[in-house]
Amino acid sequence: MGVSANRRDVLKGAGALVLGFEFVADSALAADAPGQKLPxxxxxxxxxxxxxxxxxxxxxxxxxxxxxxxxxxxxxxxxxxxxxxxxxxxxxxxxxxxxxxxxxxxxxxxxxxxxxxxxxxxxxxxxxxxxxxxxxxxxxxxxxxxxxxxxxxxxxxxxxxxxxxxxxxxxxxxxxxxGKAPIxxxxxxxxxxxxxxxxxxxxxxxGARIFVQDLRPDGMLHGRVLRPPAYDSKLVSLDSSSVEKTAGVVKVVRNGSFVGVVAEREELAMDAVAELRAQAKWDVPTTGETQDTVYDWLLRQEPEDIHIRKEPVVSIAEKPRKVVGAVYRRPYHMHASIGPSTAVATLDADGVTHIQTHSQSVFETSIAIADMLGVDKSKVHCQHEQGSGCYGHNAADDAAADAALLAQAVPGRPVRVQWTRSDEHKWEPYGPAMVVSTAATTDEKGDIVDWMLELWSTSHGTRPGGKAGNLLAARYLEKPFALPKPVNGGPPNYAADRNAIAIYEFQSQNVTTHFIPTFAARASAERGLGAYANVFAIESFIDELAAAAGADAVEYRLRHLKDERGRAILQKAAEMFGWRDYKKTPGSGRGIGFARYKGLAAYCAVAMEVVVDRGSGKVRVTRVACANDCGEVVSPDGVKNQIEGGIVQSLSWTLKEAVRFGPGGVRSADWASYPILTFSEVPPITVELIDRPGTPFLGTGEASQGPTGAALANAVFDATGARLRDIPFTPARVKAALQA
Amino acid sequence: MPALKVNGHSHDIDGLEDAPLLFVLRNDLKLNGPKFGCGLAQCGACTVLVDGEPVRSCVTAAGVVVNQEITTLEGLGSIDKPGKLQQAFIAEQAMQCGYCVNGVIMRAKALLDQNPHPSEGEVRLALDGNLCRCGAHNRMVRAVLRAAAEA
CATH class of the missing domain: 3.30.365.10 (Aldehyde oxidase/xanthine dehydrogenase, molybdopterin binding domain)
Structure with a gap:
């Protein structure tokens, strides 16, 4: 698409982009999965x-x-x-x-x-x-x-x-x-x-035993790993002699730049790692991106361009239209589990390594670990045990790999590895930073004629997938495993481009993924993948277009939305919120956001009110109303819990969170340097469901995050007239936007 | 002999005075309630009560609290006979993963012991130093208020 040539302008966020849409007749949309015989x-x-x-x-x-x-x-x-x-x-x-x-x-x-x-x-x-x-x-x-x-x-x-x-x-x-027994x-x-x-x-x-952290098999030892200061660091030298002589230290394991300790007591293992850290000399890369340069970096890379939707643009030449565009950005966000990743591994006499892990992918992770250990896949056995909430691919699998490596050094003895807070913050694979550019032409009523969206993103998928190179430890071994070539996910679920195709009906819609097949920071699947940024962009932009048309944000969406279930959810959320009769008070504003997750799963609309303190730039969310349709509901309270949790997590991402990093390493190393939403900041939230018995289960864990981020931006705009397109909406950023 | 008094039972901790209280409770006394979250007193997952006061056991040396009354989550009730706050958390289904819940319940216990009928705002303020990532905050606040109402 022509606009790709104007990436620098896109980045600068020029108020209006002039677009050269490409005229293509075919649809790049793949068909749904082939017909299934069984559920x-x-x-x-x-x-x-x-x-x-x-x-x-x-x-x-x-x-x-x-x-x-x-x-x-x-x-x-x-x-x-x-x-x-x-x-x-x-x-x-x-x-x-x-x-x-x-x-x-x-x-x-x-x-x-x-x-x-x-x-x-x-x-x-x-x-x-x-x-x-x-x-x-x-x-x-x-x-x-x-x-x-x-x-x-x-x-x-x-x-x-x-x-x-x-x-x-x-x-x-x-x-x-x-498949024939009746339901x-x-x-x-x-x-x-x-x-x-x-x-x-x-x-x-x-406090009954239920978490992997609670496992204490007989003879268990405690393992800890010394992680490098920064990505791609190499261990130059390490004098581990004093640590090795410490009573209670069973083993110091060194394999290339991977260093770990196995000790009789947990605090001893932690002290030993602290001592090893003081002794270790590392070769640390001196160049690299930061949280501020990463957006430029994304646009500078040579992308793989995928036109996930191509439609002939209604002629601009024949009938001049108003053309507007905007650019939205999200930073790296961490999963930030409250409990650091943990695993227990034991190398048995028969050569099988048994691993208790909170991995989301026990099968593929066991194969990846076998690959790392150089053993047949039958020699690694994974058992899932519950851990702290993960919200996607966090360090669970890496902790399992660490435990497996350390267990090889002490055959017969179970080794429990729990990561430190700092390692969890600094080394988990983050939800990747993205740039999303939108543009549209509108008619005399302000309705959308042509719609275009382009996004820039690295991979959202580096799960173990049976390959050692996806395990953190394996990349630092003496014979390191290379990170497999990063891939994007295709239709119908997509990955970086999940939800990049808007559910609304326009005369034309063109969507391009600029997939960056490399990394600026370690990244993988975080709840919703690209849907969070793409829905944030789409639902912010449609709000901007509604405002430009002088239209009500709900009514304007309905003009462009034919999907009946979508309309029902949008209207229900508006009704729950009291949209029609809403009265603004000084500093307050309302916003709404809506999406059908993945374009094929749950429908979710989120409406909220904010109060913005113009002096400090602080945004306070005062109430949230959400309507959700995930098909047939099995447990209404279970669905509401997921939706509500997704709203809170997304408010936290959108208001507060950005991973800070640079060539010296990640600087968001604890809860002080990476704050999340707290009890006093969580607003009242009401969730209502439209149950659809007899229709398929659609899943619901990832439905509310995108709509929430957009509703927040839209509410801040309604309250202040300032349009926030860069996540997170920190007080400093809000203040700057108010003064712009 | 230095003794740790936990949930009404005395335990000899000779030689473990310098160890973090959290690790002594978890690894030596085999209690699962208090959790390792940060080791920095930032998240609250490790909270226990020492003479009724909420204490971050991850940054407290075991030797510092010898002969004081330590109460852990297990001290409030069991899976077969849950205590008042624990019942309220079940009734409100007040969690997702539940990793932070130990700290939230123990902090709430300290609050209710001092202020049996707190306002919602007082509950939120008391829990503000306990981090939850799943977003179950409102459910947990409702659970604490329910426990207070049923007192």
Whole structure:
């Protein structure tokens, strides 16, 4: 597209861009995934016994590849399973995320757990019930259709009963799902659609063992790693002799620039690393980008250009239109888990390294670790244990790799590695900085005719993916593994360009991804990937266009929005907020933001009010109203918790957060240098759902972040007339915008 | 013999006086309630009560609090018999990952002991030094207010 030649102007944020749209007839949009025969992950693991077993003692075992991250997924799939199988939820025993035991469901990410795991479990449970009823019919000598079930007890019309536990002799579930067993109708449902209390919460309020940090196997040692001062540093020299002689230090492990300690006590391991840090001499790169230069850097790189939507532009020459444009930027944000990443690893006598980890991708991570260790993939066994919330690809996998490396030095002894706060802040892969440029032509009413969006971003995906080079430690070994070539994700979910195609209908829409296949800082998947920045840009820009047209922000969106579910959500959020009757008070303003996540998942609209202190530039959010449609709702409270949490996290990103870094290393090293939103800053939030029984589960964990960021910018504009396009909206930045 | 009095039980900590209280509680006494979050007294995940006052156990040497009454999350109730605040957190489903919850409950316990019927603003202010990344703040505030109302 012509505008690419004007990148420097784009960067400068020139008020109006003159565009040379390219006339292309074809659509670059790929078709949806090919037709699926079975629901969700049954397509890759069709056998029923892979998912479900009737066990002794009146228990049902459910085996799932998706894992609990605090998002409540295991409770939701338990609800679904109990519902379709007609058993009490407390009969379920769930095994999740064990590479030797459960279906490989890939990564627990992308709001895919309900669509892919929830749908599979629903079908599996329905088919298991059908098989069990068939067995009961035979045993009781009646027609299966005449049987009823309550909590695993099958009852015939004549009063004769048989339990699931009597009926199975073994092998009955060694068959593939057919996809034909009917799903229960909404009426008479006991669990699905109702807020089941989360299964993990009683553990978490009482200090019962549930986190990977709580594991203390017999003979366990404590491991810690000495991370370099900055990316790509090389260890020049290290005198570890005094540390090695310290009582209680079991081992100092050095392999190239990877240095770790294994000690009898945790505080001893930390002290030993401090001593090693004092002794170590590093070769640290002296050049590199900073949080301020990274936007220029993004525009300077040689990108891979992907035209994800190309449409013929309505002729500008024939009928001159008003052309406007704007540029939006987001910085690197960290996942910033409250609990630093942790793993426990043990090298057993049979040569297998067993790892307990809070990784989102146990299967691919175990293969990546095997690759790093140079062993067959059967020699690494990962088991998921819960950790602190991750919100995407944080350091969980890196901690697992660290523990695996250290465990090799002390065969037979479990090694628990917990990262320090500083290492977690400085070394996790961040959600990457992005530049998003938008432009539009409008007609005499101010309605949008042509729409264009371009974005610049590095990769949002460096998850282990079975490759050692994606593990932090592996890149610092004596024989280092190179970082695999960074990739972007394609349709229909996209990655850097997730949600870059606006849901609105314009006469033409052109969207280009400038994918930068290198890195300025370590980056990977953070909740929503590119959707946060792209929705921020789209929903800010449409607000700018509405203001230019003198139109109401909700009404203006509705002019361009045909999707009925989208319209319903937008209108519901506006109604919840009291949009129509809103009365401004001095310093206050309202804003709204809306998107359908990934263009194919949950619909979410967020409206909020802010008060801006013109003297200090401080933005206070006073209330938030959110409407959400994620298809059929399994647990209303579970969905609301996710949506509300997403709003708070996005407010924190948008108001406060930016990773500061430079050639000497990352400078955001603790909570003082990387502050997040606190209790007194969190506004009242109301969330309402539109439930769509009988429609697919759409997932919901990543729906609210993009709309929230935009609603905040739009509210600040309404309050002050100042348009904020650079995240975060720090008081200094707001003040500067007010004075501009 | 230096003894650590935790949840009503006495533990000999001879030789561990210089160790962080958090690691003694977690690794030696095998308590899971207090969590390692930052080691810098910035996030509150490690909070315990010492003679009723909230203390960041990650920056407190075990030897400093010998013979004082230490209460951890486990001291408020168990999974089978949760205490008042713990029940309120269950009732409000007041968390996502739950890693920060130890600190939030222990800080709230100290607040309610001093001020049994705080306003919402007082709860928020008391919890302002406890960081939560999942965004469950409002649920946790409601849980604390619920516990206060049910007192």
């Amino acid at each position: 969700g992950d049954l397509n890759t693991t069709p056998k029923i016994s892979s998912w479900l077993r009737v066990e002794e003692g009146g228990k049902i075992r459910l085996l799932v590849g998706k894992v609990e991250l605090g998002q409540g997924v295991l409770t939701a799939v338990a609800q679904i399973c109990a519902e379709e199988l007609d058993v009490d939820m407390n009969r379920l025993v769930i095994t999740s995320g064990d590479t030797r035991l459960v279906p490989d469901e890939g990564v627990t990410a992308g709001s895919f757990s309900m669509p892919n795991c929830g749908s599979a479990v629903r079908q599996v449970a329905a088919e298991a019930r059908q098989i069990l009823l068939g067995l009961a019919a035979k045993k009781l000598g009646v027609d299966a259709a005449s049987l009823g079930v309550a909590d695993g007890v099958v009852k015939a019309a004549d009063g004769k009963t048989a339990t699931y536990w009597d009926l199975v002799a073994g092998g009955e579930f060694e068959v593939d799902a057919t 229960k109708a909404r009426e008479g449902r006991r669990y699905v659609g109702k807020s089941a209390p989360r299964l993990d919460i009683p553990f978490k309020v009482s």
